[in-house]
Amino acid sequence: MVEDQGRLIENNVWTCQGHAEHVRALLSDVTLWMAGQGIDVENSQSMELVLAEVLNNIVEHAYSDTDGDITVSLSLHNGFLQADCLDHGKAMPHGPPSSAKGFDPNMALNDLPEGGFGWGLIRSLCSGASYQRIGTQNRTTLILDLGPRNNPAE
C-alpha cells in the first residue's frame, strides 16, 4: 500500500566492543535477526556487508587509539532497512569521502589499491548514507532499499 510505505515494522539494538572479532559476532546476530524478519538473502547480505564496512571503519579509525563500544540499531520499515551505528571514538576528519577513488584496471600491479573500497561499496548498495558528529559521538546511518520483491509486511 502506498500510504503504508516507510511504516516502522520492527527495531532491534546490539552493542559490541570495538574489535574485529566482536564486530564479527555482532554481524552474525544481526544476520540472524534479519532472517527472522523475513528479509531475503540478497538484501541481508548487502546490509551485512555495508555494516561490516562501517563497523570496521569505526574499529580502525574512531577507536584506533582507544577502546570503546559500538551500538548498532536496525529499524525495519515497510520498503527499507535503516542501520544507525553509534560510537564515541575520534571524529571522522571530513565525513565520508564524496567521490570514489580512481581505479584503472590497467594500472601496474604494484599500484593496485589494497584499501579504500569501503565507501564505494556503501554508495553502490545503499540508497542513503550519512555521518554526523554529535558531541563526543559519531553516528553513521545507512539505508538499504529492500525493493518491491521483498515486503516483509506481507
Add this chain to the structure above:
Amino acid sequence: MKLDVQAYAGLLVITVDEDRIDASVALAFKEGFRSLVSENTGDVLLDLGKVDFLDSSGLGALVAARKLMGTDRALDLAQLRPIVAKVMRLTHMDSVFTIHSTCDTALAAHGVTSAG
C-alpha cells in the same frame, strides 16, 4: 585461517577452508598465503567455494596476495559465491583476476587434468 593445498604440475590450488575473509582474518590470510606461495614458483588457483563473505578487508587481502605473486605468476580465482562475486564486480576488482566458475575449468585452462 585454514588453507588447504593441492599441488598439480604447474598449478598450486589453495582452498580457503573458511566461510569468511574479513577484517578479523585478513592478516592471517595474507600471512598464510605468503608462506604457501613462497615455497613454490608457478601459478596459483585460489578456490573460494566455501567463502560466503568478503568485505573490503578481505578484498584488500586478495589484492595483496595478487601483488605478492608478481607479474610473472598468475593468481586465478574459482567458485565465487554470489556475494563475493558481487563485491569483486562492484569494486571492479574482477578485472584484476582471472575468475573461473569451477576448479575443473580452471585446471583445464592451465593445462592440468584434474586428479581422479
